[in-house]
Amino acid sequence: MEELIVIKIGGNIIDDSKAVNAFLNDFAVIASPKILIHGGGKLATQLSSKLGIETKMVEGRRVTDEETLKVVAMTYAGWINKTIVAGLQSKKCNALGLCGADANLIPALKRTVKDIDYGWVGDIDKANVNTSFLINILSIGVTPVIAPISSDPEGQLLNINADNIARTIAEAMSAYYRVKLVYCFEKNGLLMDVNDENSVIDEINSARVEQLKSEGIIAEGMVPKVDNALEALCNGVNEVVIGHAKSILQILKNEKGFGTTIKPSAIV
Amino acid sequence: MEELIVIKIGGNIIDDSKAVNAFLNDFAVIASPKILIHGGGKLATQLSSKLGIETKMVEGRRVTDEETLKVVAMTYAGWINKTIVAGLQSKKCNALGLCGADANLIPALKRTVKDIDYGWVGDIDKANVNTSFLINILSIGVTPVIAPISSDPEGQLLNINADNIARTIAEAMSAYYRVKLVYCFEKNGLLMDVNDENSVIDEINSARVEQLKSEGIIAEGMVPKVDNALEALCNGVNEVVIGHAKSILQILKNEKGFGTTIKPSAIV
Numbered sequence: 379m380e381e382l383i384v385i386k387i388g389g390n391i392i393d394d395s396k397a398v399n400a401f402l403n404d405f406a407v408i409a410s411p412k413i414l415i416h417g418g419g420k421l422a423t424q425l426s427s428k429l430g431i432e433t434k435m436v437e438g439r440r441v442t443d444e445e446t447l448k449v450v451a452m453t454y455a456g457w458i459n460k461t462i463v464a465g466l467q468s469k470k471c472n473a474l475g476l477c478g479a480d481a482n483l484i485p486a487l488k489r490t491v492k493d494i495d496y497g498w499v500g501d502i503d504k505a506n507v508n509t510s511f512l513i514n515i516l517s518i519g520v521t522p523v524i525a526p527i528s529s530d531p532e533g534q535l536l537n538i539n540a541d542n543i544a545r546t547i548a549e550a551m552s553a554y555y556r557v558k559l560v561y562c563f564e565k566n567g568l569l570m571d572v573n574d575e576n577s578v579i580d581e582i583n584s585a586r587v588e589q590l591k592s593e594g595i596i597a598e599g600m601v602p603k604v605d606n607a608l609e610a611l612c613n614g615v616n617e618v619v620i621g622h623a624k625s626i627l628q629i630l631k632n633e634k635g636f637g638t639t640i641k642p643s644a645i646v
Numbered sequence: 647m648e649e650l651i652v653i654k655i656g657g658n659i660i661d662d663s664k665a666v667n668a669f670l671n672d673f674a675v676i677a678s679p680k681i682l683i684h685g686g687g688k689l690a691t692q693l694s695s696k697l698g699i700e701t702k703m704v705e706g707r708r709v710t711d712e713e714t715l716k717v718v719a720m721t722y723a724g725w726i727n728k729t730i731v732a733g734l735q736s737k738k739c740n741a742l743g744l745c746g747a748d749a750n751l752i753p754a755l756k757r758t759v760k761d762i763d764y765g766w767v768g769d770i771d772k773a774n775v776n777t778s779f780l781i782n783i784l785s786i787g788v789t790p791v792i793a794p795i796s797s798d799p800e801g802q803l804l805n806i807n808a809d810n811i812a813r814t815i816a817e818a819m820s821a822y823y824r825v826k827l828v829y830c831f832e833k834n835g836l837l838m839d840v841n842d843e844n845s846v847i848d849e850i851n852s853a854r855v856e857q858l859k860s861e862g863i864i865a866e867g868m869v870p871k872v873d874n875a876l877e878a879l880c881n882g883v884n885e886v887v888i889g890h891a892k893s894i895l896q897i898l899k900n901e902k903g904f905g906t907t908i909k910p911s912a913i914v
Contacts, residue, residue, distance in 0.1 A: 451729075457720045459724075460803060477728055
């Protein structure tokens, strides 16, 4: 099986155009077939604020009313996605910007309201990811760049979590490729000491994840990220790494000290 | 040669969600391979105004400074493009939203400053339109939906005239398909009397165009539209029609009274 690299870039990186540009320089030279998924950064919050739209976050997730949906569709699928695509084109990487609605790539459904009404937030219909479209465009040398927006069967746009998109794409493509999934953000990996960027945990398995969660070392935003990683491994993804966007090439070469590789229990 | 339908939808239609939905219902059922190019409507102007950005138009063209570029990229390639794509998906038309930067579809260059500095406005590098990408995705049953944004070789996003994109795509694809280009807007076609929607001119050739221009019957926004149509015919496009978005199916069937067919001089 051929290797496929699936990279999610998010966190504060997206808000720093110099860091994005440096990352894209590295991303452009990756020789394997590759897919980039990007988050939204703070741009949506800034635009909402300029427009007098209140930003409501519940457990780190954006509550998406009608006006906020317009803002996130514009910033994620419009400005950020096309800026990345144009940047990659200038670096001779033939990028294609997509949201989940395009080519019916990632069908979604509005999240049902239980305790919290997140508004126009969607969950992915995992069984129906359009892998054949991705395989087709990868085969002609095109690199998909995916924004965290999709739609439901009635054509309603929905705000989707980018980490979930990355995991779902990686899982679905693992039937056809040896998939390496990398979550890039602004830290060097999982840290034993959150204040020490040199305390990167090189490898971790699910048992150790549970232990570090109970000790509060894996906390807050890292919890869903690590849970996503473990689930991806259960569902066919070959390798998951969490690390700094600036070290993507070292991470892909499995250089020690760059990123945390998450492994199923049986292996470590 | 197989037929390809290239439709530009613009004018006030884009601002009227019911009219857009009705148009998409019709567009979705067109059996031939098809490409949709959309304009921006008034949304960019409205968003600029809410953000306190002054809108400057010179000869009907938007002067695009740094902030305005962000606004048009967000509204055209983000909100409008993805709303259309999601709408078409709900109508079982497998749409793929694109801007000119995606898959290097429509390489562009910043317009050189002569009398007027239009800012981040681009002209299309016609010789380098990525027809092979379009042919590939049409062959797998995917329908391109193109927003009037592209980028230059340095990765700079640019605001591009949607009528020009429609013409350029139609011309480039005419090497591979029998191309019918339709400019849809909010009037029934070229009108002998601008106040009488029943005064549609059924057919017109270039000589008659010049005459009607000199009489002021073809004026203002219609002039570049008609010039675009004539140029497209010179460059390989088989047929060009200008008509109302609500009549797209009648126009495609060449029903009399629906739209103005523009023909090269030799034919009429």
